[in-house]
Amino acid sequence: MSARQKGFSLIELLIVVAIILIIAAIAIPNLLRSRMAASEAAAVAALRTVNTSEIVYQSSYGNSYATGLTNLSDGGASANCQPPTVPVAASACLIDNALASGTKGGYAFAYAAVAVGGINASYTLNGDPIGANGQRHFFTNETNVIRVNAAAPASPTDPAI
Numbered sequence: 810m811s812a813r814q815k816g817f818s819l820i821e822l823l824i825v826v827a828i829i830l831i832i833a834a835i836a837i838p839n840l841l842r843s844r845m846a847a848s849e850a851a852a853v854a855a856l857r858t859v860n861t862s863e864i865v866y867q868s869s870y871g872n873s874y875a876t877g878l879t880n881l882s883d884g885g886a887s888a889n890c891q892p893p894t895v896p897v898a899a900s901a902c903l904i905d906n907a908l909a910s911g912t913k914g915g916y917a918f919a920y921a922a923v924a925v926g927g928i929n930a931s932y933t934l935n936g937d938p939i940g941a942n943g944q945r946h947f948f949t950n951e952t953n954v955i956r957v958n959a960a961a962p963a964s965p966t967d968p969a970i
Contacts, residue, residue, distance in 0.1 A: 819862030828918055841941075851914035853955060853970065859920075859934055860953045862903035870898040873928040874951065878920045884958040915942025 862881045875881050883890045884900030896902040907913045916936045922929040928936050936947040948956045948963035956967040
């Protein structure tokens with residue numbers, strides 16, 4: 810056996826591991842922030858989708874907003890949105906089932922229709938983060954303005970985004 814061995818010493822391996830850990834410590838928080846920003850952007854897009862769907866729903870099915878998010882989707886049966894079936898008020902086929910279920914992209918959506926004189930004259934929709942998927946809470950209603958609150962569930966008095 811020769812006096813000189815081939816391979817890496819323990820010190821060299823420890824230095825490489827330390828460098829990898831330093832790079833990971835820098836990259837992981839940025840990755841988490843990016844993921845959170847993507848979840849918040851998806852939540853805002855979902856609120857915009859519901860606002861647009863409500864406008865279409867109101868113009869297509871009378872002077873009333875949907876009773877619930879399921880009315881804007883397939884009504885709980887995917888066959889309702891398959892040709893030759895024609896969409897109706899109970900299954901308007903305007904949003905996807907994931908959003909109609911009330912959770913999408915790390916956010917929970919709470920929809921409430923406000924009935925006045927027998928018709929749904931307005932609606933409210935809150936989007937709140939589930940766990941660490943976001944820091945901001947969102948709100949929209951029939952005004953189609955999306956509002957934001959960083960500390961608590963958003964309301965009609967919070968600033969618009």
